[in-house]
Amino acid sequence: MNYTLHQLEIFKKIAELKSVTKASEQLFLSQPAVSIQLKNFQEQFGIPLFEIVGRRLYITEFGEEIAAAAAKILNEVEAINYKSALFEGQLAGKLKIAIVSTAKYVMPHFLSDFVKQNEMVDITMAVTNKMSVIRSLEDNDCDFALVSTIPKKLNIERIELMRNRLYFVAGKNFKFTENNSITEEFKNALFIFRENGSATRLAMERFLVKNKIEVSRKMELSSNEAVKQAIIADLGISIMPIIGIRSELEKGELQILKVQGLPLETNWNIIWLKTKNQSLVAKAFKNHLEKNKNQIIDSKFKWFRKVSY
Template sequence: MNYTLHQLEIFKKIAEVKSVTKASEQLFLTQPAVSIQLKNFQDQFKLPLFEVVGRKLYITEFGEEIAKAATKILEEVDAINYKSSLFEGKLAGKLTLSIVSTAKYAMPYFLSGFIKENEMVDVTMDVTNKMSVIRALENNECDFAMVSTIPKKLKIESIELMKNKMVFVAGKNYNFPKEGINYKNLNKSIFIFREQGSATRLAMEKYLIKNKIEIARKMELTSNEAVKQAVIAGLGISIMPIIGINYALQNGDLQVLKIKGLPLETYWNLIWLKSKNLSNVAKAFIEYMKNNKDEIIEKEFRKFNNSSKY
């Protein structure tokens, strides 16, 4: 037999997702390339690794055993590469992050340079709501979290990153009252909220309560992207972070409702538990962020921080 590590990786992924198409997408390969490697791998065995019934792919019992063996082999290869990197003085290991959903527009830019400098570092990033992020941090399920509101009940260390500006937005066909927008006539609209536990929702609720804005009708959606699409479709209005809607504003799909007291401003923060026993990878990431965050913010986010048009 003369199969390659690349073929093992491809078959392992196909066995996981039960689809050549999905495997090709997750491996960032073309579907024909994956199909060719699968055929070449299968040709080295007398027994079938899979079968196609209708349009669905099924892994045979023999194929499942080969997939398990492939997993063990690839894990050993990773271990060899990891040990080799350590002896060569390279940084190797895992970095785990839990971030609130709107932070997904920012964190990749902070990670990019670090990952390019350290090829043996693997990153796992969970994108969820604020409550789940804090829970993951509290339960030591992640190295770092990225939030706009620092939890008071936890003893943490933090690095302040960038401004998080939030504005009231409506769809392009929003009917502006003749007398102009004010707190009283806002209540004629449907208010679109994020789910409970979202920092964006909390900021929106505080603003509405502070300014005694009545809510006659409301809608609740579970992601920032869903809220954006609902507002674009004209279902209602909402307070949203500019960083997640910039292109929709530029394209004219959304428009900012200029109301007193806006934009709201908070700061994104990278946080971690004071008591956490940080790995060498985590320590290196902290140093990288301290040394490079200002340059990254200036290069990638200046338009959000310095813009006065909102």
Template sequence: MNYTLHQLEIFHRIAKLKSVTKASEELFLTQPAVSIQLKKFQEQFKIPLFEVVGRKIYITEFGEEIALAAASILEEVRAINYKALSFQGELAGKLKISIVSTAKYAMPFFLADFIKENSGVDLIMDVTNKAEVIRALENNNVDFAMVSTLPKKLKINSIKLMENRLHLVGGKDYTHSGKYISNTNFEELPLIYREQGSATRNAMERFIASQKISTYKKMELTSNEAVKQAVIAGVGFSIMPLIGIKNELKNGDLQIIPVKKLPIISNWNLIWLSSKNMSVIAKEFKNHIETSKDRVMDLHFNWFDKY
């Protein structure tokens, strides 16, 4: 047999994702290139690794066994690479971070220079809702988390990164009179909520309750992007983080609707368990954040002041 590590990686991703298209996206390859390597890999075996039914790919029992072996081999290869880099005096290993979905608009900017300067560091970043982020932190599955609301039941350390501002947002066709919309007008707006467990949803509900506004829920969506597209389409209105709507405000697809007591202001924080036995990579990343966060804010988020 004469298969390559590249082919093992491709088959492992396809087996994991059950999709050639998704595997090609994760590997930053074209779909034809992935399909060609998959075919060459299959030619090494007399037994089918997969079956295609309609447009779906199904991994055979034999294929699942090969995918498990591939995962083990690839992990060993990564370990060899880490060891080689370590002996050369470079950082090498995994950095695991869990972030709430809206933080995806900010965290890459705080990570970029660190990843560029340390090619031996493999970043694993899970993007989910607040409840899942806190669970990952509590179970010690990650080195760091990025949240806008600090968990009360965990002993943590934190670094404040930047402000998180939440505004009432509507589509481009909405019009109102006066400096602020009235509570009566607010109550007439069909509202779009994030799912249960979302920090944005919690903040939105607390604000509405504090102002004693009687509203009705138009729909509930499970991502900030989905909410944003629904608001752009004119389906409804929502209280959304400013950080995720920069381009839409600039293009005029969305507008901030002025409401008394808004925006809601909190802070984005990088957090970790106080009891965490940090790896060398985690310690270096923490130091990097402490020394670079102000520069990142000045460089990438000075547009906040316009709103």
């Protein structure tokens, strides 16, 4: 047998996703290239690794065994690379971060220089809602979490990064008169909510209750991007973090509704369990944030700090 590490990686990913197309997307390879490598890998075994039933791909029992072995081999290779880098004086290893979906506009800027300076550090960043992020932290599935509201039940440490400001947002054609009662202005509006577990949804619900705004029509979407596109299409209105809509505001596709009591303000915080035994990579990233966060905010988010509605 003469299979390569590249073929092992490809088959492992196909076995995980049960799809050549999805595997090619995640590996940043063309579908034909992945199909060819899968064919070449299969030809080295006398027993089928997979089968196609209808249009679906199924991994055989033998294929599952090979995929598990491939995962072990690839992990060992990765460990060898990390150890080699460490002996050469480089920082090496994995950094796992879980972030709330609004933070995808923030976290990459705090990672950028750290990643460039440490080429042997691999980053995994899960982007989801607050509930799932906190669960990931509780289950020790990540080194750090980036959230806009601090979980009260967890014993954590944190680094405060920057403000998060939320406004009522509507499409360019939405008619709104500041002097009128917001209860009357929003009477027939369709309110677009994030899914349950989202911190943005919770903030919006609290604001509506506090201001006695009745919601007669609602829509629920599972990402900020989906909410943004729905508002641009004039489907409805929502409370959104301004950090993710700069371009749309500048182009006039969205408008901020000047409502008393807004913006709602929180802070993005990078948090970790106080009892967490941090890796060298995690400690290095924490030091990077403490040393450089103000410079990053000044250079990357100057516009955000000056915005006022």
